[in-house]
Amino acid sequence: MTNNTTRLDHIVLWVADPVAAARFYETAVGLEPTRVTEFTEGKVAFPSVRVNEETILDLAPRTFAARMTMLPGSADSAGHPVNHVCLSLPADAFDALRVRLGEHGVPVSDIDHGLSGARGAATRSFYFRDPDGNIFEARHYDD
Known part of the structure:
Protein backbone atom coordinates (compact mmCIF):
# COMPACT_ATOMS: atom_id res chain seq x y z
CA MET A 1 0.00 0.00 0.00
CA ALA A 65 -27.70 12.04 11.49
CA ALA A 66 -28.22 15.18 13.58
CA ARG A 67 -24.50 15.14 14.44
CA MET A 68 -23.55 15.26 10.74
CA THR A 69 -22.67 18.94 10.51
CA MET A 70 -19.65 18.90 8.20
CA LEU A 71 -21.65 20.68 5.46
CA PRO A 72 -25.03 22.43 5.50
CA GLY A 73 -27.72 19.80 4.91
CA SER A 74 -25.49 16.83 5.80
CA ALA A 75 -27.89 15.70 8.51
CA ASP A 76 -30.60 15.35 5.84
CA SER A 77 -28.63 12.56 4.13
CA ALA A 78 -29.98 9.87 6.49
CA GLY A 79 -32.37 7.75 4.50
CA HIS A 80 -30.99 8.92 1.15
CA PRO A 81 -29.11 5.85 -0.05
CA VAL A 82 -26.69 5.72 -2.91
CA ASN A 83 -27.87 3.52 -5.78
CA HIS A 84 -25.46 0.70 -4.88
CA VAL A 85 -21.97 -0.18 -3.69
CA CYS A 86 -19.97 -2.68 -5.74
CA LEU A 87 -17.56 -5.21 -4.23
CA SER A 88 -15.01 -6.72 -6.62
CA LEU A 89 -13.93 -10.19 -5.53
CA PRO A 90 -11.77 -13.03 -6.81
CA ALA A 91 -13.87 -15.72 -8.54
CA ASP A 92 -13.75 -18.16 -5.61
CA ALA A 93 -14.75 -15.46 -3.10
CA PHE A 94 -17.58 -14.39 -5.47
CA ASP A 95 -18.92 -17.97 -5.47
CA ALA A 96 -18.49 -18.29 -1.69
CA LEU A 97 -20.36 -15.02 -1.10
CA ARG A 98 -23.31 -16.16 -3.19
CA VAL A 99 -23.47 -19.43 -1.22
CA ARG A 100 -23.15 -17.63 2.16
CA LEU A 101 -25.91 -15.17 1.28
CA GLY A 102 -28.15 -18.09 0.33
CA GLU A 103 -27.39 -19.80 3.63
CA HIS A 104 -28.51 -16.61 5.41
CA GLY A 105 -31.71 -16.37 3.36
CA VAL A 106 -30.61 -13.21 1.57
CA PRO A 107 -32.28 -12.91 -1.85
CA VAL A 108 -29.87 -12.36 -4.74
CA SER A 109 -30.39 -11.34 -8.34
CA ASP A 110 -29.63 -13.48 -11.34
CA ILE A 111 -26.02 -13.42 -12.53
CA ASP A 112 -25.18 -10.81 -15.18
CA HIS A 113 -22.22 -10.99 -17.54
CA GLY A 114 -20.14 -8.17 -19.00
CA LEU A 115 -21.37 -5.23 -16.89
CA SER A 116 -18.95 -2.32 -17.10
CA GLY A 117 -16.93 -1.22 -14.08
CA ALA A 118 -13.62 0.25 -12.97
CA ARG A 119 -11.64 -2.59 -14.57
CA GLY A 120 -13.74 -2.99 -17.71
CA ALA A 121 -16.35 -5.67 -18.33
CA ALA A 122 -16.96 -7.95 -15.35
CA THR A 123 -17.05 -11.70 -15.92
CA ARG A 124 -20.03 -12.17 -13.58
CA SER A 125 -22.00 -10.00 -11.17
CA PHE A 126 -25.11 -10.13 -8.99
CA TYR A 127 -26.97 -7.86 -6.57
CA PHE A 128 -28.29 -8.18 -3.01
CA ARG A 129 -29.62 -5.95 -0.24
CA ASP A 130 -28.40 -5.67 3.33
CA PRO A 131 -30.98 -5.66 6.16
CA ASP A 132 -31.19 -1.83 5.98
CA GLY A 133 -32.03 -1.84 2.26
CA ASN A 134 -28.60 -0.79 0.98
CA ILE A 135 -27.98 -2.42 -2.40
CA PHE A 136 -24.69 -4.16 -3.14
CA GLU A 137 -23.31 -5.57 -6.36
CA ALA A 138 -20.75 -8.37 -6.17
CA ARG A 139 -18.59 -8.99 -9.20
CA HIS A 140 -15.40 -10.56 -10.41
CA TYR A 141 -13.16 -10.00 -13.39
CA ASP A 142 -11.06 -12.51 -15.28
CA ASP A 143 -7.42 -11.59 -14.73
Whole structure:
Protein backbone atom coordinates (compact mmCIF):
# COMPACT_ATOMS: atom_id res chain seq x y z
CA MET A 1 0.00 0.00 0.00
CA THR A 2 1.25 3.45 -0.86
CA ASN A 3 0.00 6.77 0.43
CA ASN A 4 0.48 8.76 -2.75
CA THR A 5 -2.22 7.41 -5.05
CA THR A 6 -5.94 8.15 -5.06
CA ARG A 7 -8.09 5.35 -3.64
CA LEU A 8 -11.43 4.80 -1.93
CA ASP A 9 -11.03 5.03 1.86
CA HIS A 10 -14.54 4.47 3.21
CA ILE A 11 -18.26 4.62 2.56
CA VAL A 12 -20.73 5.56 5.30
CA LEU A 13 -23.94 3.52 5.28
CA TRP A 14 -26.98 4.53 7.34
CA VAL A 15 -28.20 1.57 9.38
CA ALA A 16 -30.90 1.02 11.99
CA ASP A 17 -28.75 -1.18 14.27
CA PRO A 18 -24.96 -0.94 13.78
CA VAL A 19 -24.20 -4.10 15.78
CA ALA A 20 -26.73 -6.15 13.80
CA ALA A 21 -25.40 -4.65 10.57
CA ALA A 22 -21.81 -5.56 11.53
CA ARG A 23 -22.97 -9.11 12.29
CA PHE A 24 -24.69 -9.33 8.87
CA TYR A 25 -21.59 -8.11 7.04
CA GLU A 26 -19.43 -10.55 8.99
CA THR A 27 -21.57 -13.66 8.72
CA ALA A 28 -23.40 -13.21 5.40
CA VAL A 29 -20.90 -11.15 3.42
CA GLY A 30 -17.64 -12.27 5.02
CA LEU A 31 -16.23 -8.86 5.97
CA GLU A 32 -14.24 -8.29 9.16
CA PRO A 33 -15.99 -6.09 11.75
CA THR A 34 -13.96 -3.43 13.52
CA ARG A 35 -14.69 -1.22 16.55
CA VAL A 36 -17.89 -3.09 17.45
CA THR A 37 -16.86 -3.53 21.09
CA GLU A 38 -15.78 0.11 21.27
CA PHE A 39 -19.17 1.13 19.83
CA THR A 40 -21.15 -0.97 22.34
CA GLU A 41 -19.03 0.55 25.14
CA GLY A 42 -19.85 4.06 23.91
CA LYS A 43 -16.23 4.85 23.01
CA VAL A 44 -16.81 5.45 19.27
CA ALA A 45 -19.78 6.80 17.32
CA PHE A 46 -20.16 3.78 15.00
CA PRO A 47 -18.49 0.48 14.06
CA SER A 48 -17.13 -0.46 10.66
CA VAL A 49 -16.43 -3.52 8.53
CA ARG A 50 -13.23 -3.94 6.57
CA VAL A 51 -13.52 -4.51 2.81
CA ASN A 52 -9.73 -4.82 2.44
CA GLU A 53 -6.60 -3.32 3.99
CA GLU A 54 -7.43 0.06 2.43
CA THR A 55 -11.23 0.36 2.52
CA ILE A 56 -13.96 0.15 5.17
CA LEU A 57 -17.73 0.54 5.36
CA ASP A 58 -18.78 2.70 8.31
CA LEU A 59 -22.11 1.61 9.81
CA ALA A 60 -23.62 4.85 11.11
CA PRO A 61 -26.84 4.69 13.11
CA ARG A 62 -29.59 6.83 11.60
CA THR A 63 -29.92 8.51 15.00
CA PHE A 64 -26.42 9.90 14.40
CA ALA A 65 -27.70 12.04 11.49
CA ALA A 66 -28.22 15.18 13.58
CA ARG A 67 -24.50 15.14 14.44
CA MET A 68 -23.55 15.26 10.74
CA THR A 69 -22.67 18.94 10.51
CA MET A 70 -19.65 18.90 8.20
CA LEU A 71 -21.65 20.68 5.46
CA PRO A 72 -25.03 22.43 5.50
CA GLY A 73 -27.72 19.80 4.91
CA SER A 74 -25.49 16.83 5.80
CA ALA A 75 -27.89 15.70 8.51
CA ASP A 76 -30.60 15.35 5.84
CA SER A 77 -28.63 12.56 4.13
CA ALA A 78 -29.98 9.87 6.49
CA GLY A 79 -32.37 7.75 4.50
CA HIS A 80 -30.99 8.92 1.15
CA PRO A 81 -29.11 5.85 -0.05
CA VAL A 82 -26.69 5.72 -2.91
CA ASN A 83 -27.87 3.52 -5.78
CA HIS A 84 -25.46 0.70 -4.88
CA VAL A 85 -21.97 -0.18 -3.69
CA CYS A 86 -19.97 -2.68 -5.74
CA LEU A 87 -17.56 -5.21 -4.23
CA SER A 88 -15.01 -6.72 -6.62
CA LEU A 89 -13.93 -10.19 -5.53
CA PRO A 90 -11.77 -13.03 -6.81
CA ALA A 91 -13.87 -15.72 -8.54
CA ASP A 92 -13.75 -18.16 -5.61
CA ALA A 93 -14.75 -15.46 -3.10
CA PHE A 94 -17.58 -14.39 -5.47
CA ASP A 95 -18.92 -17.97 -5.47
CA ALA A 96 -18.49 -18.29 -1.69
CA LEU A 97 -20.36 -15.02 -1.10
CA ARG A 98 -23.31 -16.16 -3.19
CA VAL A 99 -23.47 -19.43 -1.22
CA ARG A 100 -23.15 -17.63 2.16
CA LEU A 101 -25.91 -15.17 1.28
CA GLY A 102 -28.15 -18.09 0.33
CA GLU A 103 -27.39 -19.80 3.63
CA HIS A 104 -28.51 -16.61 5.41
CA GLY A 105 -31.71 -16.37 3.36
CA VAL A 106 -30.61 -13.21 1.57
CA PRO A 107 -32.28 -12.91 -1.85
CA VAL A 108 -29.87 -12.36 -4.74
CA SER A 109 -30.39 -11.34 -8.34
CA ASP A 110 -29.63 -13.48 -11.34
CA ILE A 111 -26.02 -13.42 -12.53
CA ASP A 112 -25.18 -10.81 -15.18
CA HIS A 113 -22.22 -10.99 -17.54
CA GLY A 114 -20.14 -8.17 -19.00
CA LEU A 115 -21.37 -5.23 -16.89
CA SER A 116 -18.95 -2.32 -17.10
CA GLY A 117 -16.93 -1.22 -14.08
CA ALA A 118 -13.62 0.25 -12.97
CA ARG A 119 -11.64 -2.59 -14.57
CA GLY A 120 -13.74 -2.99 -17.71
CA ALA A 121 -16.35 -5.67 -18.33
CA ALA A 122 -16.96 -7.95 -15.35
CA THR A 123 -17.05 -11.70 -15.92
CA ARG A 124 -20.03 -12.17 -13.58
CA SER A 125 -22.00 -10.00 -11.17
CA PHE A 126 -25.11 -10.13 -8.99
CA TYR A 127 -26.97 -7.86 -6.57
CA PHE A 128 -28.29 -8.18 -3.01
CA ARG A 129 -29.62 -5.95 -0.24
CA ASP A 130 -28.40 -5.67 3.33
CA PRO A 131 -30.98 -5.66 6.16
CA ASP A 132 -31.19 -1.83 5.98
CA GLY A 133 -32.03 -1.84 2.26
CA ASN A 134 -28.60 -0.79 0.98
CA ILE A 135 -27.98 -2.42 -2.40
CA PHE A 136 -24.69 -4.16 -3.14
CA GLU A 137 -23.31 -5.57 -6.36
CA ALA A 138 -20.75 -8.37 -6.17
CA ARG A 139 -18.59 -8.99 -9.20
CA HIS A 140 -15.40 -10.56 -10.41
CA TYR A 141 -13.16 -10.00 -13.39
CA ASP A 142 -11.06 -12.51 -15.28
CA ASP A 143 -7.42 -11.59 -14.73
